[in-house]
Every structure is written in structure tokens, then in C-alpha cells.
Amino acid sequence: LARHFSSASAANPLGPPAFVFDIDGVLIRGRHTLPQAKQALARLYSPDGSQPRYPVAFLTNGGGVTERVKAHQLSEWLGVHVDESQVVLSHTPFRQLAAKFAHEPVLVAGRGQVREVARHYGFRHIVTTHQLTRAMPAAVPFHEDQGLFPGADLPVYTRELKYGSPQHPIRAIMVFTDPADWYRDLQLMTDVVLSRGMPGCWPPPAGAPPVEVYFSNPDMLWANEFTAPRFGQGAFSTCLDALHLKLTGEPLPHAHHFGKPHAAPYLLIERLLVQQAQQLGIEVQEPAEEAAMAVAEAGGVVSSSSSGGGSSSSSSSSSSSGSAQRVRTPLPFSAIYAVGDNPAADVRGANAAGSPWVSVLVTKTGVATENSTGDPAQVVVDDVEAAVEAGLHRAR
Numbered sequence: 001l002a003r004h005f006s007s008a009s010a011a012n013p014l015g016p017p018a019f020v021f022d023i024d025g026v027l028i029r030g031r032h033t034l035p036q037a038k039q040a041l042a043r044l045y046s047p048d049g050s051q052p053r054y055p056v057a058f059l060t061n062g063g064g065v066t067e068r069v070k071a072h073q074l075s076e077w078l079g080v081h082v083d084e085s086q087v088v089l090s091h092t093p094f095r096q097l098a099a100k101f102a103h104e105p106v107l108v109a110g111r112g113q114v115r116e117v118a119r120h121y122g123f124r125h126i127v128t129t130h131q132l133t134r135a136m137p138a139a140v141p142f143h144e145d146q147g148l149f150p151g152a153d154l155p156v157y158t159r160e161l162k163y164g165s166p167q168h169p170i171r172a173i174m175v176f177t178d179p180a181d182w183y184r185d186l187q188l189m190t191d192v193v194l195s196r197g198m199p200g201c202w203p204p205p206a207g208a209p210p211v212e213v214y215f216s217n218p219d220m221l222w223a224n225e226f227t228a229p230r231f232g233q234g235a236f237s238t239c240l241d242a243l244h245l246k247l248t249g250e251p252l253p254h255a256h257h258f259g260k261p262h263a264a265p266y267l268l269i270e271r272l273l274v275q276q277a278q279q280l281g282i283e284v285q286e287p288a289e290e291a292a293m294a295v296a297e298a299g300g301v302v303s304s305s306s307s308g309g310g311s312s313s314s315s316s317s318s319s320s321s322g323s324a325q326r327v328r329t330p331l332p333f334s335a336i337y338a339v340g341d342n343p344a345a346d347v348r349g350a351n352a353a354g355s356p357w358v359s360v361l362v363t364k365t366g367v368a369t370e371n372s373t374g375d376p377a378q379v380v381v382d383d384v385e386a387a388v389e390a391g392l393h394r395a396r
């Protein structure tokens with residue numbers, strides 16, 4: 001390993017290249033792992049797949065499981081060992097919001113194991129739109145699950161289903177992943193926002209504080225097995241915002257947007273890569289401990305082998321313009337090749353992150369079929385295998 005990097009450092013005094021992979025449309029299409037993906041990762045790992053030979057991370061606007069479960073899935077799909085500290089999901093930055101809402105009810109939405117993920121992050125007072133449907137079936141008249149209280153005209157709150165009542169108003173809506181049932185979620189989220197966290201209590205008491213709304217992924221489109229891209233969470237948030245504007249004359253207030261192309265996940269990935277660099281024997285200006293603390297502050301999973309860590313309560317850079325302040329120690333990489341398929345997310349985010357990030361667009365396996373004029377990628381290739389070859393070639 002030292003020999004390998006000594007040659008790299010001779011060739012690249014700026015350090016070795018690092019590689020950051022998007023998942024949907026680059027490594028997988030829905031349920032199918034792309035054949036090029038295994039080959040691509042094999043080029044960056046030891047022959048037995050147990051150790052990365054370069055800093056490698058995975059940055060997705062997807063989620064619905066913990067980083068540990070996603071790392072296990074990636075290890076299965078790609079035939080190499082992926083650790084949870086190499087993975088940033090759409091909702092990873094939400095981890096550091098748990099302290100802010102430690103004592104407040106939060107509506108958690110989206111497909112997958114979002115309740116379990118929210119509890120894993122430290123949220124303790126969680127309600128879902130499924131539970132609200134059961135507590136107030138009349139609020140969702142066209143929904144097939146009329147829940148526990150089919151005859152109830154108004155919400156029936158019980159000891160189990162108490163969040164959303166005037167005694168326990170909901171303080172935040174957190175969309176962890178793309179919702180499945182848009183009719184139900186658009187209706188109930190609009191109720192929660194307009195009622196200031198007390199759906200069914202209309203008009204809300206004067207002076208009730210507004211509800212904060214967090215979206216984890218702005219993707220209008222993403223690529224699954226279907227021939228054409230599918231609506232993503234960005235399409236859902238566009239609908240919620242349009243409904244609020246139609247009903248009140250104002251766009252959705254107190255909305256916070258995370259996910260590529262916004263800055264938060266890129267800052268988090270940089271810290272994860274610095275941690276990996278140190279573990280790979282690369283001299284870094286910023287000790288791994290500082291990198292670990294920065295990862296924890298941004299909500300990421302600190303790698304088990306480094307000191308420091310644990311989630312912190314600092315507030316997130318949830319600016320919708322992605323203008324998080326970037327105070328950066330020089331990164332020990334000749335380039336960070338960010339391989340993606342969606343110009344509006346992957347290319348825009350890497351280009352905005354600036355050097356040493358290099359945006360690499362694949363045009364045969366995901367959303368994009370050609371380079372984008374609006375968000376031009378620095379490197380354009382067919383697929384992820386060609387992307388890795390291009391990065392390694394430039395590193396020589």
C-alpha cells in the first residue's frame with residue numbers, strides 16, 4: 001500500500017485521486033446492479049476486495065435504510081467491502097437535527113424504514129402519515145386504509161397516537177425519502193403546516209409557532225428500471241409548495257432543502273474522504289480527529305477506526321441555496337472524481353463544490369443521455385467503469 005501511494009505521491013504531489021459514486025443510474029437501476037459497477041470498484045480495491053486502495057465514498061439522494069444497512073447492500077452488490085463511514089444518504093445530515101427536536105414531535109415521511117432510521121438518529125417523538133390516517137380517517141377520505149376509527153369525523157388521539165393533538169403539536173415535517181402515497185402525504189402535510197402542527201384543530205390557536213419542513217432530496221427525476229426517468233422527491237416538494245401557494249397565496253414557508261446539489265452532503269463527503277486518507281497512510285494537513293468531529297457535526301457516521309465522533313447538536317447548513325460556508329483545509333487529493341447520472345444533482349453539486357472536485361457524467365446508464373448545457377460535466381463517459389478508468393488515467 002505504501003509503495004502504491006509513494007508512486008502516486010511521486011506522480012501527484014497533490015496526493016492520490018478520490019472517487020465518489022452516485023448510486024441510482026450509476027451503480028444500479030432499480031433492483032438490478034449494473035454489470036460495469038463491479039469491475040469499476042474492483043479497480044479501486046485490493047484484489048480480495050477487502051480494502052480500498054484509494055479513498056472511495058458513496059453519495060446518494062436515496063435512502064430509507066441506515067448507512068450501515070446501505071453499506072452492507074453496496075458490499076453485496078459490488079463485491080467489495082463498504083463501511084458505513086463511506087456512505088452518505090439523502091437523510092444522513094438529518095442525524096444532527098435530532099438534538100434540535102429531542103423533545104418535540106416530528107412527522108417523519110417517506111418510503112422504507114424511515115421510522116427506524118429516525119429512531120436510530122435519536123428522534124424520539126415520531127409520528128407518520130400512516131398513523132395520522134388511522135387517527136383521523138375523515139381527513140383522508142379517498143384513502144383505502146380508513147384506519148382504527150373509521151367512523152371518526154375528527155381526530156381520535158390516544159396515548160399511542162397523541163402527536164398532532166393540541167397537547168402535543170407536531171414541530172417539524174422531515175421527508176426522509178420519496179413518499180409512496182402522494183395523495184395522503186400531500187393532504188396531511190398541508191393540514192399539519194396550515195394547522196401549525198395540530199391537524200383537526202382549526203383555526204390553530206393564536207401565536208402557535210410555524211412547522212419547519214425538511215426535504216432530503218431535490219431530484220425532480222431519477223433512473224430506475226423503467227425506460228424513462230421517474231419523479232423524485234423534488235417533484236413531491238414542488239407539489240406541496242404549489243398547493244400551499246394556491247391555498248394561501250404564499251409559497252411553503254420554513255422549508256429547508258438538503259441533498260445533492262446542495263453543499264451539506266459535499267462537505268460531509270470531504271471529511272469522510274480525509275478520514276479515509278489518514279487511514280490509508282496519506283499525510284493530511286487536518287488530523288483525522290478534526291475530520292471526525294466535522295463529520296459528526298455534519299451528521300455523518302464517523303469511521304470506527306478513528307477517534308472522536310458521535311452526533312452533535314450543531315445546526316445544519318440547510319440553506320436552500322446550498323450556500324453553506326465552506327471553510328476548508330486543503331484536501332490531500334489530486335482530484336475527487338464525482339461520478340453521477342443526473343446533471344441537476346450530481347454535476348451541479350460537484351461543479352459548485354469546486355476544486356479538487358471533478359464532475360464526471362455517465363450518459364448510457366442513468367438520467368442523462370448527453371452532457372448538459374446548463375450543468376456541463378468536466379468529464380463525460382458512457383458508464384461507471386469508463387469513469388474510473390478516466391480518473392486513474394488522469395492520475396498517472
Ligand code: G3P
Pocket residue numbers: 022023024025059060061062063178217219221222223232233342
Ligand atoms: O430516490 C433516489 C433518487 O432520487 C436518486 O438517487 O442515487 O441517483 O442520487 P441517486
Ligand code: MG
Pocket residue numbers: 022023024025026222223340341342366
Ligand atoms: Mg443517480
